[in-house]
Amino acid sequence: MRHLILVAPLLLASLSPAPALVGGAPAVQGPHAAVMIVGSRGNSCTGIAVARDLVLTAAHCVPAGAEYKLVEFDAQRQPRLRDTQGIARHPQFSQKTFDAHRATADVALIKVATSAMPAPIHGERLKIAPGDRLTLQGFGLTRAGDGKSGGTLRSATLTVTGKPGNLQIRLMDPATRNERPGLGACTGDSGAPVFRDIGGRMMVVGVVSWSTAAGNEAGCGGLTGVTPLSLYYPWILQAAKQLGSPLAP
Structure with missing residues (x-):
């Protein structure tokens, strides 16, 4: 079940704990957009x-x-x-x-x-295939349900899964494959930029819209849904x- 990831921290008590962009994702160092x-x-x-x-x-x-x-x-x-x-x-x-x-x-x-x-936007339609690697950066929670765990910009590289198109791209942690909690977007990561290396330059190709917990349950740490920008x-x-x-x- 999909989780809409702009929920206020005070409303998170009902979400199951799971590592998200959080599960070991490093903080971004240096200048960023x-x-x-x-x-x-x-x-x-x-x-x-x-x-x-x-x-x-x-x-x-x-x-x-x-x-x-x-x-x-x-x-x-x-x-x-x-x-x-x-x-x-x-x-x-x-x-x-x-x-x-x-x-x-x-x-x-x-x-x-x-x-x-x-940051530069890539506005042309991309050929996205399962297994492609995309990187997202977000200020969201590192532990679902813990409002104090957000506020630090973190980065994670995820892989494309499912049938990507110009309306939606789904990402997963390649180490956990949506079978157990792993890296992914969480509360506060809505709107986060999703980058792809194009000709040696990291360009914005989408924004984060939603997430799930492992096994498509409500929460974080399973799938990350991305709205592509080309359309x-x-x-x-x-x-x-x-x-x-x-x-x-």
């Missing part, structure tokens, strides 16, 4: 700076009716809050479809000043321009 997003309703997500004042994340991370701030950490791990200036959600995103565990246009852009070095790249360019931060195609 990932940022944390927090909402006035208590949820937190991850995003990726794609321009100096533009962050890409998942649409389900920024529903209407709440306020959102960007969290950046200085060298001493002290948080700095930045106000958002605008949000664009893909018009074809459907919360109803998402809640029914079906693929939808789960992408959004946030207008917000950031000091992060922007929505034209919209990303258009929305960035409308937000006053045009991206080079």
Whole structure:
């Protein structure tokens, strides 16, 4: 059963414990483009700076009716809050479809000043096959149900499983293969960037949308669901321009 991974820490008591992006995933060292997003309703997500004042994340991370701030950490791990200036959600995103565990246009852009070095997006359609390796980075929990275990950017390289397409990619820990708890996205990793090495350059090819525990149960540490960006790249360019931060195609 799929787990929607933006749940506020206080709501996590019912989730079964399992290692996720957590199970041994190392902290990212040095400069990076990932940022944390927090909402006035208590949820937190991850995003990726794609321009100096533009962050890409998942649409389900920024529903209407709440306020959102960007969290950046200085060298001493002290948080700095930045106000958002605008949000664009893909018009074809459907919360109803998402809640029914079906693929939808789960992408959004946030207008917000950031000091992060922007990451490049790969907008062309990729040939993704089972066994391919993709890397994700997120600020989510390292132990499902433990709200204090998040807030550190971690990275994990996972492998593609199932039948990947332009609507959805599923990732798993190659060491555990969704048969027992392993590496994967967890609460707070929604919207996290997913990278692929393209010509020796790590480029963003998707954002995290959901996770499961091992055996497709509710939780973390099993499968990680990714929304690929290629189908929505034209919209990303258009929305960035409308937000006053045009991206080079």
